[in-house]
Amino acid sequence: MSQAAEGSEGGGTVEYIQHHLTNLHVGEGFMTWNIDSIVISILLGILFVTVGARVAKNATEGVPGGFQNFVESILEFVQTQVKDSFPGHHPLIAPMALTIFVWVWLMNFMDLIPVDLLPLIASWFGIGYLKVVPTTDLSVPMAMALVVFILSLYFNLKVKGLGGYLKMFLFHPFGKFAIPANIVMTAIEELAKPLSLGLRLFGNMFAGELVFLLIALLAGAATLGAGMLIWFPLQVVLDLAWLLFHILVITLQAFIFMVLTIVYLGMAHTTDH
Amino acid sequence: MAKSKTKGPGLLLISVGTMLSSMVVAGFLLGYWVDGWLGTPPVFMLAFGGMGLVGGLLKVYRLLNDPGMQ
Numbered sequence: 215m216s217q218a219a220e221g222s223e224g225g226g227t228v229e230y231i232q233h234h235l236t237n238l239h240v241g242e243g244f245m246t247w248n249i250d251s252i253v254i255s256i257l258l259g260i261l262f263v264t265v266g267a268r269v270a271k272n273a274t275e276g277v278p279g280g281f282q283n284f285v286e287s288i289l290e291f292v293q294t295q296v297k298d299s300f301p302g303h304h305p306l307i308a309p310m311a312l313t314i315f316v317w318v319w320l321m322n323f324m325d326l327i328p329v330d331l332l333p334l335i336a337s338w339f340g341i342g343y344l345k346v347v348p349t350t351d352l353s354v355p356m357a358m359a360l361v362v363f364i365l366s367l368y369f370n371l372k373v374k375g376l377g378g379y380l381k382m383f384l385f386h387p388f389g390k391f392a393i394p395a396n397i398v399m400t401a402i403e404e405l406a407k408p409l410s411l412g413l414r415l416f417g418n419m420f421a422g423e424l425v426f427l428l429i430a431l432l433a434g435a436a437t438l439g440a441g442m443l444i445w446f447p448l449q450v451v452l453d454l455a456w457l458l459f460h461i462l463v464i465t466l467q468a469f470i471f472m473v474l475t476i477v478y479l480g481m482a483h484t485t486d487h
Numbered sequence: 488m489a490k491s492k493t494k495g496p497g498l499l500l501i502s503v504g505t506m507l508s509s510m511v512v513a514g515f516l517l518g519y520w521v522d523g524w525l526g527t528p529p530v531f532m533l534a535f536g537g538m539g540l541v542g543g544l545l546k547v548y549r550l551l552n553d554p555g556m557q
Contacts, residue, residue: 299498387542387545395538398517398535398538399538399542401517402510402513402514402517402535402538402539402542403510403513403542403546405513405516405517406506406509406510406512406513406539406543407509409509409512409513409516410502410505410506410508410509411502413505413509413512414502414505470501470502473498473501474498474499474501474502477498477499
């Protein structure tokens with residue numbers, strides 16, 4: 215990374231952006247482990263489970279308190295979505311939908327923390343790189359999409375049977391006279407589902423993070439010359455505006471990921487495709 | 488035909504925007520793998536990419552015409 219930054223013309227700004235978009239990783243190539251994404255997503259998962267368990271433990275049947283009310287409204291919201299979108303019943307779907315929604319939302323939420331705060335704190339402990347939003351790391355959304363893909367494969371095989379699933383590959387969408395084209399087309403279609411699921415989340419969050427970085431650069435360029443400080447009020451206004459707008463984006467992306475997961479699994483779960 | 492009474496297929500409309508592009512990408516990827524397997528680049532990459540484009544257009548068209556069909 216450093217070589218690319220030194221060789222480019224943007225100087226400090228390019229280096230700043232590249233530094234923020236580099237994961238703390240070990241290994242190279244295919245076997246790269248992005249430590250920061252793994253640690254932060256696991257920590258957020260633990261947070262979700264602990265808070266959820268605490269709320270469940272303290273739940274009362276009477277008038278619920280503020281936080282319990284909030285959690286119950288999320289639960290009801292997810293339950294309604296599952297009932298609306300998933301035909302039949304499967305004990306796995308609703309808990310998974312809730313996990314996806316809350317976990318993805320929490321990971322997206324890391325985007326709203328000031329972009330320099332956590333990397334700065336990490337640098338005090340000698341950690342050079344820290345990318346705080348796990349969903350801006352392509353591996354995380356794609357891994358989740360892969361799990362959804364495998365689950366949909368499992369449901370397809372379980373509900374339609376191997377024969378039914380192969381029949382879908384052979385005779386869909388052009389009928390029985392174009393079997394080779396059908397196989398390729400259905401394979402593309404099936405592959406496109408997890409791809410679009412993962413890429414959509416990654417793209418939206420990555421772009422959001424990049425906009426935050428660019429806004430941060432407005433007055434951040436003051437390190438080059440104090441004259442740049444005149445941009446500071448503009449930076450505050452832009453950052454606040456993008457922050458408020460981004461709350462909608464992160465919620466919408468978490469919601470879309472959840473809903474499409476339910477819909478894809480629902481499609482795999484119906485026999486009359 | 489989706490005979491279920493769920494709103495699910497309608498919610499697929501959310502993904503129409505990325506459906507087209509991801510079908511093309513999926514086609515290219517599949518073609519890339521087949522090419523690597525058979526050693527024939529770039530024949531299948533282009534062919535499957537084209538098929539992904541056509542399939543994506545078809546899928547989006549059908550989805551927009553009647554969301555319940557998918």
